[in-house]
Amino acid sequence: MIDTNPKKIEEILSRGVEEIFERESLLKKLQSGKQLRIKFGIDPTGPKIHIGRAFQFWKLRDFQDLGHKIVLIIGDFTAQIGDASDKQAMRKPLTEKEIKENLKNYLFQIDKILDIKKVEVRYNGEWFKKMKVIDFVNLQMIFTAQQIIQRRNFKERWDEAKPIGLHELDYPLFQGYDSAAVKSDVEIGGSDQLFNLQAGREIQKFFKQKQQDIMTSKMLNGLDGRKMSTSWGNIITIIDEPNDMFGKVMSMKDELIDEYFELAARLTKEEIFQIKKNSDNPRDIKARLAKEIVKMYHGEKKSQKAEEEFNKIFRNRELPTDIPVFKTNKKQYFVLDLLFDAKLAASKNEAKRLVEGGGVELQNGDKKERIADWKKEVNLENGMIIKVGSRKFVKIKIK
């Protein structure tokens, strides 16, 4: 029932892995043939899972495929606190309503990667909501203030005199206590989670449990090479539309290709080697990577289509398959009003800029006309296409 194939185990312990404590112990556990409890905690803080985080779920999937038990901790309680990992500033606590909403979306997305029916899903409110204050204080006694504060991102904020919420210091305790509550054998997380994962080991020790082994994964950088972050807009989420997903991969920096092959795709080393052998043009390698990533979340067919669509629009500069339609009953239109009304520009000033920059083109059949004068009034015809930049199109429909 438990797969102990050495090759698979080796893959699990190496691919995309940053650190393991204790490696020997974990290896033995995996070889033992016993079913392990693999803990993974998520705070339903944002609505979407990006492909960087998805890597960790794929890692869990590997464990699941070997027959181990995935214990997914939903931090409905801790989400109200806010983890300090990876944060330079305090995080706003979420309301219960937001948490519920996020959670629903989360499970739907996780199901794309894990077999959710086989996962043990636990909410940490289950134990925290009834924890007594005295028990919590006891938990705090396991650590000294120095131990907690020395953690890098606390230290940095401390040194820079930036605010650190007192409650934030408790976060590692809560996450660590989760491990004791579910008696986990292994916990995985991002490399920014190392501190929290280790707290789990300490707390398990305190409760005289066997200490979990911990594994941290490498962090996938965003498309521009900076840290992935929703606010940077450099992420790909696993529910992005196929075309979007494909395009985003194509737009990433060339230097990131290897990283994405390792963390965002599931191809074997041999396959990757082959791809690189076939072409040394980054465009082609990226296209191959993009296709693979889209396939993981949308399947072979849609992935194929996304590639065709991409080539159509950007390589051959043709029109996309689906063009939004702008319905109107006016046949004469001032360009600025047209762009504004068709939502191709957020304001008339912006429309003006676009025209002045030479980014606006009208297409009617084979006739193409670049609009250079923003005062111009144009005659509309059914089926006419307005093109703004290289990727915004609108088709005119006259009522």
Add this chain to the structure above:
RNA sequence: GGGCGUGUGGCUGAGCAGCAAAGGCAUCAGACUGUAAAUCUGACGGGUUCUACCCUUCGCAGGUGCAAGUCCUGCCGCGCCCA
């Protein structure tokens, strides 16, 4: 409770009383191409009768100036230090 400091456009961060407000990042357009990459160029609050004019912005509310992001007063938020 006391002292000091701080609050600027999507973010960051300058700003001597005459600025729609430097720089950086992000964004958008153009050229180029291997692509929505890199590089270069330009734009980047809104509106209009459009090389000009008008309106709205620099935590909030008042005040002094012909003129205030810039000075004064009072609030509010945030930070540090002392208690």
